[in-house]
Amino acid sequence: MEGLGLFGAGIGAGISVLGAGLGIGRLAASALEAAGRQPEAAGDLRTTMIIAAALIEGVAFFALVICLLMAIA
Amino acid sequence: MSATENTEHLEKELITEVDTSAHGTEETAHKEESPVTQILNDLGDHEEFSFGPLHADILPVILYDEGQFHFYGNRSSMEASGDYVMEHHHVVRATDHQAPDMNLSITNMVAFQWMAMILLVILFFTVSKKAKKSGEKAPSGVHNFFESIIVFVRDDIVQPNIAGNAGVRLLPYFLALFMFILVLNLIGLLPGGHTATGTIGVTAALAITAFLVINYTAIRESGIGAWFHHLLGGAPVWLAPLMIPIEIASMFIKPFSLTIRLFANMVAGHTVLFSLMGLLFVFQSFFVAPAIVGFATFINLLELLVAFLQAYIFTMLTAIFVGLAIGEHSHDQEHAH
Numbered sequence: 001m002e003g004l005g006l007f008g009a010g011i012g013a014g015i016s017v018l019g020a021g022l023g024i025g026r027l028a029a030s031a032l033e034a035a036g037r038q039p040e041a042a043g044d045l046r047t048t049m050i051i052a053a054a055l056i057e058g059v060a061f062f063a064l065v066i067c068l069l070m071a072i073a
Numbered sequence: 074m075s076a077t078e079n080t081e082h083l084e085k086e087l088i089t090e091v092d093t094s095a096h097g098t099e100e101t102a103h104k105e106e107s108p109v110t111q112i113l114n115d116l117g118d119h120e121e122f123s124f125g126p127l128h129a130d131i132l133p134v135i136l137y138d139e140g141q142f143h144f145y146g147n148r149s150s151m152e153a154s155g156d157y158v159m160e161h162h163h164v165v166r167a168t169d170h171q172a173p174d175m176n177l178s179i180t181n182m183v184a185f186q187w188m189a190m191i192l193l194v195i196l197f198f199t200v201s202k203k204a205k206k207s208g209e210k211a212p213s214g215v216h217n218f219f220e221s222i223i224v225f226v227r228d229d230i231v232q233p234n235i236a237g238n239a240g241v242r243l244l245p246y247f248l249a250l251f252m253f254i255l256v257l258n259l260i261g262l263l264p265g266g267h268t269a270t271g272t273i274g275v276t277a278a279l280a281i282t283a284f285l286v287i288n289y290t291a292i293r294e295s296g297i298g299a300w301f302h303h304l305l306g307g308a309p310v311w312l313a314p315l316m317i318p319i320e321i322a323s324m325f326i327k328p329f330s331l332t333i334r335l336f337a338n339m340v341a342g343h344t345v346l347f348s349l350m351g352l353l354f355v356f357q358s359f360f361v362a363p364a365i366v367g368f369a370t371f372i373n374l375l376e377l378l379v380a381f382l383q384a385y386i387f388t389m390l391t392a393i394f395v396g397l398a399i400g401e402h403s404h405d406q407e408h409a410h
Contacts, residue, residue, distance in 0.1 A: 047229070051393070054386040058330045061337035 009070040012063065020060030024053050116343055118180045118272055119162060120148050124265050132184060136164065138173035182269040189256040189269070193249075226251050230388050234396035239294055243395065246286060250279065251388040258339065258380035262373065270383075271339035273332065280328035283391045287327070291398035303398070327394050331387060338383050342376045 031049040035042040122129045134145040136157065145151035152158055158167050165172055196219065203216040212220045226248050231240045254270060261268025269275045292300045304320045305313060349369045353362060 047389075050382070050386065051389060054334065054390065055330075057338075058334040061333055061341075062330075064341070065333060065337055 009067040013067040016063030023056040118182045120178050132179045135177040136173045137175035182272050185269045234392040255384040268339045273336045276332045276336040280331040284328040287394050287398050294399045
C-alpha cells in the first residue's frame with residue numbers, strides 16, 4: 001500500500017508539472033508574439049509575463065508540496 | 074516453584090526487551106534509510122551552527138515546556154543537564170522521548186538571518202555615509218552598486234504599483250524586503266551555506282509582515298469604512314453572503330501563496346542540486362562525474378537567477394497587493410457606471 005502512495009505522489013507531481021509547463025509555455029509564446037508585433041512594449045510585457053509566470057508556478061508548487069507530503073508521510 | 078517463577082519473569086522481561094529493541098531499530102532504520110527524508114533533513118533547520126565544514130555548538134537552546142522556560146548555553150550543555158536529549162536531530166524529553174511543548178531555540182537559520190541582517194546594516198550604513206559625502210558627484214564603487222538597486226526597487230517595483238505618498242512612505246519596507254530575501258538566497262548559494270528562505274517559518278514570517286503592511290496601508294489610505302466596503306468586492310449588496318467569504322479568503326490566500334512560492338522555489342532548486350550530487354555517490358565513476366559536475370554547475374547558475382527572480386517576485390507581488398488594496402475603491406467606482 002505504501003508503494004501505491006508513492007505511485008500517486010509521483011503521478012500527481014508529473015501531472016501538475018505538465019499543467020504548469022503548458023501554462024507557462026502558452027504565456028511565453030503569447031508574450032513573445034506580442035513583443036514581436038510591438039517591440040517598444042517589450043519591457044512592460046516582460047514584467048507582466050514574469051508576474052503571471054510566478055502565479056502559475058505558485059499553483060504548481062502547491063501541488064508539488066502536496067505530492068512531497070504524500071511521499072514523505 | 075520460585076525458580077520457575079524466576080525464569081518466567083526473566084522470559085517475559087527478555088521478550089519485552091527484544092520487542093522494544095526490535096521496534097526501536099526498525100523505526101530508526103526506517104527513518105535513516107529513506108533518501109528523501111535524508112535530503113530534507115539536510116535542508117532543514119538544526120540546533121547547531123554550521124557553515125560548510127565548520128560546525129560550532131554555539132547556539133543557545135531555549136525550550137518552553139510544562140509551563141516554564143529552560144535556557145541552555147548550547148546543545149551539549151542541554152544534553153549534559155540530562156532533561157532533554159537529541160533524537161533524529163530533534164530535541165526530545167529524556168523521560169518520555171516526546172518533543173517539548175515549544176522549541177524557541179536560536180537555530181542555524183536564525184543565525185543565518187542575523188548574518189544577513191548584520192551584513193545589510195554594515196553595507197547600508199557605508200552606502201549612506203558615502204552618499205552623504207559624495208553629494209552631487211556621480212556615485213562610485215559600492216555606493217554606485219547599491220544606488221542602482223535602490224533606484225530599481227523604487228522605479229520598477231514600488232512607484233508603478235503604489236501611487237502617490239504611500240509609495241514614498243513604503244519604499245524602505247520594500248527595499249528591506251528585497252535586500253533581505255536576496256541576501257538570504259545568495260548566502261544559501263555559497264558553498265556550505267544554508268538558505269534561510271528555504272524554511273517555511275522564515276517565508277511565513279515575511280508574508281505575515283506583507284499581510285500587515287497590505288491591510289494597514291489600505292486602512293490608512295482609504296479609511297476603515299472603505300476597507301470593509303472592499304469585502305463586497307464591488308458586487309451588489311445582495312451578493313454579500315457570497316462575496317464576503319471569498320474576499321476574506323483571498324485576503325489570507327495572498328500571503329499564503331507568497332509563503333509557499335518562495336519556500337518551494339528555494340527548496341526545489343536545492344533538492345535538485347542535492348540529487349545531482351547524490352548521483353556521484355550512486356555511480357562512483359570517473360566517466361559520469363564530469364557530466365554531473367557540469368549539470369550541477371548549470372543548476373547552480375540557474376539558482377543564481379532564481380535567487381534574484383524570487384526576491385523580485387516576492388517584493389513585486391507584495392507591491393501589487395498593496396496597490397490593489399489601496400486602489401480598489403476608486404477602481405470599482407470607475408467600473409460601476
